[in-house]
Amino acid sequence: MDVSMTVNGSSRTDSVEPRLLLVHYLREVAGLTGTNIGCDTSSCGACTVLVDGESVKSCTMLAAQADGAEVTTIEGLADGESMHPMQEAFREHHGLQCGYCTPGMVMAAVSLLKEIPNPTEAQVREGLEGNLCRCTGYHNIVQAVLAAAKAPAGAGS
Amino acid sequence: MIPAPFEYRRATSVEEALRMLGDGGEDAKLLAGGHSLLPLMKLRLAAPSMLVDIGRLRDLSYVRDTGDTIAIGALTRHRDVETDPLVAEHAPILAHVAGQVGDPQVRHRGTIGGSIAHGDPASDLPAATLALGATFEVVAPGGAKRSIPAADFFRGFLETALAPAEILTEIVVPKVTGAGWSFQKFNRRAQDWAIVGVAAVRNGSTGIGLVNMGSTPLRATAVEEALAGGASVQEAASHAADGLDPPSDLNASPEYRAHLARVLVRRALEEAAGSSRS
The missing domain is CATH 1.10.150.120 ([2Fe-2S]-binding domain)
Incomplete structure (x- = not known):
């Protein structure tokens, strides 16, 4: 299936398996490896990103569920060389x-x-x-x- | 960990979701916030052949004043229940309990209907709905509706009165404005499931729900009956584990859970008595 979302301000569309988790989409499809995978069981929070401005654990969300959303990862916080x-x-x-x-x-x-x-x-x-x-x-x-x-x-x- | 493959369908209305569920047969599951189902699928403890995503049915996300009750859409997220002014005024225990579920990230995704339909005995919200005497509104294929009291809803481990093709649409909670209430959640670490939890609402009679004291969310009927018969808090709380078969796991033996239930029910009743404004 196709999913489209805005990741750190850039919109993108990718063909993914429905079972692809958002964290794997961000790391492996979008190449944004700043989001870490820790426990992989929604406990540790290492994979936390913002979806439409709110924190979520991206290991417990399908990329398909983020279709149409605005996603912000750690890479999207800084303004050029200026840290958030x-x-x-x-x-x-x-x-x-x-x-x-x-x-x-x-x-x-x-x-x-x-x-x-x-x-x-x-x-x-x-x-x-x-x-x-x-x-x-x-x-x-x-x-x-x-x-x-x-x-x-x-x-x- | 990666779930087993499944077909993904996204519903744009309850009617469409019912049709998709029907198409998918017995192995189709509804996906709301996904915070109960996706962890099970990642562990391959669940492997539905089809997920019907109802997460975008925003018309099932609401809190409404319905006279003597408040009605909460099944897809209302824990965060929204936690912060809703109507819930805070008329069923403050529910706002508090919604704020005790998991952690902020979980509360941004998880929904009240998902938590109830999952029917996990270790979940906080089902116990609160039992203590409140809530009713669940359900719709079947073809649009037939029925109401199921919380007390009749939880049937077995992760098993509820919902038929496979039905959808839980609304949680109806009697207003208990000014009633005394308490929620006691005992765990060892932040964000953990309760080892044992107790929800109590004192509004004339007293309703008590228990977390993690058996294979389903439970009412503490022995305590409720003892209180109705005039027993003291101390005496009534001593019946908290009567007739129950609490689970054994890494955190606690059944005996320890029974002990915790008696202590936490006593604390809950004392706090509910102290917080009553009626």
Whole structure:
């Protein structure tokens, strides 16, 4: 079947098997390997992307379900050489150790700030409950998200 | 992990979805948000020959005031139930429980109808509908409609009163404005399924739903009867596991689940009594 979607601002149409998962479409068809596959069971959140602006786990969605949608991956956040405010906050606050969870963590955090622009620390922790960091580097991740919420450029956009 | 191959059909109306389900026969399944079905398909625990995608039937995503009840479209996402002002006012336990399902990503995709039609005993929302005394509206091929009370809906493990060719369209919830309520979800880690969960609504009589205490979502009928007979909270809660056969898994033995049910029912009843505004 054919699926058409806008990925990071570029529209594309591809012929895919109905069973193709969105994460495999993004990585293998669109060549965007920034989205990682971690647990592959909708638990860890490493594969989090935005579909029509909201965080989803792309391992638990068919590419066919995203037909017609706007998809944003980690590659779509930066504006040229300028990092997105959330990426900048993760860098500034060292919100990563090995980095494997980071793309999903950043995308989940962008979605979180859209829904709650000025979250409390507890709201950040609860809002990121769908993303696991095996380095257990949660402290700095939470600090980064709180800092991004205060950034002037609007990290939820 | 990749699901087994299937034929994919996308429905643009309930009528079309019913026809497609009929075409697909017994091995066809409805796909809503996919957050119960796709994980099973990836593990090859389910291998439907056809998926009928109803995820775009936006006219089944709504919350409406229907007088003494509120009506929730089956395709209303958990996130939308969680944040809907009508649900918050008239069935606040349902808004709270929708916000306890999975994690934000899951709540952006999963739907209330999908969760109920899946009938998983470990799911939070079915227990809340049991405690509320909700009713499920169902449509069959040809358009015949019927209403199934939540108490009669869950029949066996992942088995419900829905016939293979029927579609759950609406969840009707009695308004319990100002009633006391509580949802106790006991788990070890964020985002996990409940090891045991308890939903209680105190609105004159008390309704109690149990999560993960048997092969289906369950009502704690022994507790409800004890309360109706005038028993104290402590005494009534001691009956929480009476007659039940809770599952055994890596997280808990049946004995531990029975213990948890008694403790969590007591806590739920105490909190529901404390939060009552009526």
